[in-house]
Amino acid sequence: MTTTTAPPAGVQPAPDSAKPRKRAKRTAGEGRMAALLLSPTILVLALVILYPLLAAVHQSLYRAETGLDADGFVADVESFVGLANYADMFVGESGRRFLNALGNTTFFTLTTVFLETVLGLCLALAMNRAFRGRSFLRASILVPWAVPTAVSGLLWRWIFQSDGIANTLMGSEILWTAEGNASRAAVIIAEVWKTAPFIGLLVLAGMQVIPGEVYEAAKIDGAGWWRQLGSITLPLVKPTLLVAVLFRMLDALRMFDLPFVLIGPGKESVETLSMLAWDESNQLRYGSASAFAVVLFLYVAVVAIVFVKVLGADVTGAKELKLISKKNRQKKAEATR
Amino acid sequence: MTLSDLRNAAADSGAAPQATDAAVGRSAKAKPKRTWRSYSVYLGLALIFAYCLAPFYWMLVSSLRRTADIFDNTLLPAPFSLENYAKVFDGSTMFGQALLNSLVVAGTTTVFALLLGVFAAYAISRLNFRFKSLILGVIIATSMFPGISVVVPLLRLFTDLGWINTYQAMIVPSLSFAIPLAVWNLTTFMKALPFDLEEAAMIDGCTKWQAFRRVLLPLAAPGVFTTAILTFIHSWNEFIIALSMINDPKIQTATVAISKFTGATEFQAPFGEQMAAGVIVTVPLVIMVLVFQRRIVEGLTAGASK
Helix, strand or coil, rough: CCCCCCCCCCCCCCHHHHHHHHHHHHHHHCCCCCCCHHHHHHEEEEEEHHHHHHHHHHCCEEEEEEECCCCEEEEEEEEEECCHHHHHHHHHHHHHHHHHHHHHHHHHHHHHHHHHHHHHHHHHHHHCCCCCCHHHHHHHHHHHHHHHHHCCCCCHHCEEEEEEEEEEEHCCCCCCCCCCHHHHHHHHHHHHHHHHHHHHHHHHHHHHHCCCHHHHHHHHCCCCCHHHHHHHHHHHHHHHHHHHHHHHHHHHHHCCCCHHCCCCCHHHHCCCCCHHHHHHHHCCCCCHHHHHHHHHHHHHHHHHHHHHHHHCCCCCCHHHHHHHHHHCCCCCCHCCC | CHHHHHHHHHHHHHHHHHHHHHHHHHHHHCCCCCHHHHHHHHHHHHHHHHHHHHHHHHHHHHHCCCHHHHCCCCCCCCCCCHHHHHHHCCCCCHHHHHEEEHHHHHHHHHHHHHHHHHHHHHHHHHHCCCCCCHHHHHHHHCCCCHHHHHHHHHHHHHHHHHHCCCCCCHHHHHHHHHHHHHHHHHHHHHCCCCCHHHHHHCCCCCCHHHHHHHHHHHHHHHHHHHHHHHHHHHHCCHHHHHHHHCCCCCCEEEEEEEEHHCCCCCCCHHHHHHHHHHHHHHHHHHHHHHCCHHHHHHHHHCCCCE
């Protein structure tokens, strides 16, 4: 294998003594290639993520006010207001609206993710036991996931209509899509319907890699179903579950489509931070809209950091990547010997 | 060893995951005893079916009723009618155009995301370089970026550029979630492919580029395909960008168009038409899901479970 006519630089066999320097050289070459391959992606992401973020921070320091422009005419001019847009989040009418949206966002995130996780776990446990019709089950569980959120908002608005099927089945006369707690409940139900199957799928995948022998050993040792769940299944799916919960939380924090379509814009009881920022920018108040967007971004970032650093969610598979490159290096080292 | 040998060998190893899938099924197929327990399992399954499909079924049934009996509660549409579908396409709503717009936007976004994603994923999964996990981390982190934080500043920029009511005003921001999704999925797929084949090809005299193009890419094709489906579905379902960047009904995408469906009177929303439009927007996705369910599940779970 080592006698090749035209060996490419990367796999050229090297004498043992020259190995460290050789590796450094290869890394430099590969590094250049990697930079070349990655730069388009990084460039585009900088354009659509980094630029908007910086622009939002910049914009959030300004406010459009009616004043006199350079020629002395009355016009809408943008003036630098420092952190006033942020300070306003805590006082007066706009502050009340912001705190309400912040509260709604947090409330929806906590409730929906909790319910989704519990329900998703149950779904996964049920699917893990079913062997006949599993592929059919898997297909049906993907349907709520595939329905566009906007369509699901429309669909649940129809179900929750005052004379719709939900009230008919329950024999109630609740105004689900107006204001108040009923509309919050409607949003939570619709959101959980759409996303619990997703968590179920992820957790099921985590369950399926647990070897059957572990359960058999537990059974021999006399562990009941609950004991197996608590001592085997849950600890072993925990890493999967952690990543799934993190993704769901980040998704729930930016919730927009569902309350927007199901209940409507500008409804106090379901207005989220995304909806508030959207509404502000729709009113051409870009300054405060940007400030809200920045706050939401910071909120999302903090949650993500807490999950990754404190709870140890291995999102990137970085540990595994390192293992792979190590293995490759070892293999090459062996090959050169 | 020729290239076709390599491909065959890889095809064998590619079949492995499915085999293990079957093995999992076999190991746990201890003869089902007909006890109350097995019945309760079936009951549970029936409940899951109902949970997942009932709301969608209700949309389908409602869309097939006549406007006059839209508030019926029968499980099947009493007089079956396509009236709502005819209305959706009668031209006054421009829904056909909206579907076409969705197709253009989601399709273009998918193509761009894949093009960039394949190269990025190759670099991350195959090359040794510094800051690798940092770069992958940053790319994945961008996928968690809230849509509104992209939309507000870009709305301003695109207004200045005169891009409002254009396709690119939707495609460019959509890349912010499509690229991370594509890179991540493709990286996971490529990591799972055996490295030895490319190495063998390179020992046989291929350059890195040839090994990539003639060995890795054909092997990764299923992964690329799955990524394409996932990216397409995500872009097709995108809402907040299309809602913000477009106010001309001619350029609107389908998800935005149906959210703006209003009837002749303000007091009675045209629920039948809305349901019909919802079914039309969703059915292509449901068919995709049914046909490619194994791949989609693989793609969705690839990142999360290792």
